[in-house]
Amino acid sequence: MIRLVIAEDHQIVREGLRMFLETQPDMQVVAEAANGREALEAVRQHRPDVLLLDLIMPEVDGLAVLRQVTQEVPETRVLVLTSASDDRMVLPVVRAGAAGYVLKTISAAELAEAVRKVVQGEPVLHPDITRMLMREVRRGPGAVAGEAFTQRELEVLSLLAHHLTNKEIAAEMGISETTVKTHVRNILHKLRVSTRAEAARYAREQGLG
Template structure:
């Protein structure tokens, strides 16, 4: 029998937060293990509980959702972050994915759809609300950064180099003393940041860039 997906819900509005918790309570194989009202509290909670998924509002006092996403994804890369917000701002959408989010969902989504998104990111995939997907693709295709690798952290860059040398996730995990699941999350982040679909494309992109830079 599959294990329940462990979730932390983060929103500074208690009534909305409790509504999300209640909705997920009947979703099946999803367990809310914690609630937080700020990004600062969320980081401490995630580090303690190590949930599979964090549902995170983008507008909060103190650390907003973007800052919180960056800090949580850096500290706990095995935890998938879902931005749950009322904002349809395209810039925030792109910044959220660059910060490490794996899904961007608008508030008002049905409980069934939210549960589906949680299962999707827990399995290692990404999700964007369909109404925002076209905006995201347009922005991604409108122009690329001069250095496609500049958004990678030092560890992500090292993992990308290992991918380029032909190492599998388990081998990379053994080398870095991290679990295979954690490496898979890192790889997902790398693919999102480089805007490619597979680890092979990511390795080719890195190889071409480094080759051009050396000339």
């Protein structure tokens, strides 16, 4: 019997998932969670075979839950089921140890099959996610929007992860503040984000900070 915890903040979706999964003769839903904190508590208490996890969760976000579960309860396979298909989320989720990443556009039968596969140790990726992952790999470690970072931009990005100001980055790198501003502007453009905080978050997720 495959024991599952469902972590999904929308009640109607969570209930629908539970109703379907419990029609499967080899599956049992042992707990539900409406936020990331509850998901962690449920996994620690029940130690399920599979955590079905949405990435966009209140209190503790899905990526943080994934990282915590893979560290604390490595025997639990985490199958990400989400509507979040942003390129920037794919690599961090895979690197954090997800056993699978599927989108909510899949059919119920496909979801059941994905659960069975991750329990058997087979990685499961939605075709759209596979294409995104391939794009990420082809771009290399420093690009999200299709343009590779320069070495200087990577250095600035790493310092942004530590919340340094432009003035502090300039002093650290021995360049002018104007040059730092140019690098930051280019980084935001390549990441397709609008704030330094978003760039800093990306840098930390990629292990640059």
